[in-house]
Amino acid sequence: MAELLRNPYVLVKAKEELEQIIGKESDISRLPYLQSILKETFRLHPAVPLLLPRQAREEVEIHGFTIPKGAQIMVNAWAIGRDPVTWNNPNSFIPERFLGLEVHAKGNNFELIPFGAGRRICPGMLLAMRMLHMILGSLIHWFDWKLPVGVEPESLDMREKFGITLEKAKPLVAIPTPR
Numbered sequence: 354m355a356e357l358l359r360n361p362y363v364l365v366k367a368k369e370e371l372e373q374i375i376g377k378e379s380d381i382s383r384l385p386y387l388q389s390i391l392k393e394t395f396r397l398h399p400a401v402p403l404l405l406p407r408q409a410r411e412e413v414e415i416h417g418f419t420i421p422k423g424a425q426i427m428v429n430a431w432a433i434g435r436d437p438v439t440w441n442n443p444n445s446f447i448p449e450r451f452l453g454l455e456v457h458a459k460g461n462n463f464e465l466i467p468f469g470a471g472r473r474i475c476p477g478m479l480l481a482m483r484m485l486h487m488i489l490g491s492l493i494h495w496f497d498w499k500l501p502v503g504v505e506p507e508s509l510d511m512r513e514k515f516g517i518t519l520e521k522a523k524p525l526v527a528i529p530t531p532r
């Protein structure tokens with residue numbers, strides 16, 4: 354929601370998409386822009402930024418680096434999502450980058466791994482994906498949103514509080530009006 358209020362054109366586009374689709378067919382697969390907004394949010398603000406720690410059971414070499422047996426490995430999904438080698442304009446919130454791009458957040462595309470990947474991938478992924486599309490889609494569709502008086506989109510505090518899960522350092526304050 355913070356990125357949507359900071360990028361009002363994205364909110365308008367998402368509203369238009371929902372306007373056209375909801376009421377006829379509420380299928381997530383028919384809401385590519387909403388899907389792209391969620392992917393872009395996962396890319397910039399992964400909820401579990403270092404995934405869960407792993408340990409090397411034996412010495413292994415990966416891309417010329419030797420990982421000793423017993424070493425603890427942290428995978429930095431946050432940094433992968435902002436890698437300028439993979440992503441143009443990596444620090445900007447641009448959902449359009451995912452339109453027509455065959456990159457999913459389900460653990461097969463290693464440039465976007467908000468739920469991890471492999472054997473220990475998040476078992477709640479499918480439930481979470483459904484819930485997030487439902488919740489965000491409903492918030493956009495049923496309410497008009499604005500920031501408190503005196504807060505401009507560009508001055509919104511987007512700093513993050515680091516932890517096992519990533520939070521906004523300052524909670525978002527936004528005002529909904531039922532439509």
Ligand code: HEM
Binds near residue numbers: 470471476477478480
């Ligand atoms: C936005 C929602 C969620 C995100 C971004 C998320 C993300 C993650 C990530 C990154 C991991 C570590 C995967 C790895 O290291 O490869 C994980 C593990 C896990 N998640 Fe989620 N998760 C979410 C929702 C859920 C939900 C709704 C449930 C349960 C209903 C759940 C249950 C678990 C469990 C049990 C593990 C540990 C799996 C294991 O170690 O084998 N998660 N999640």
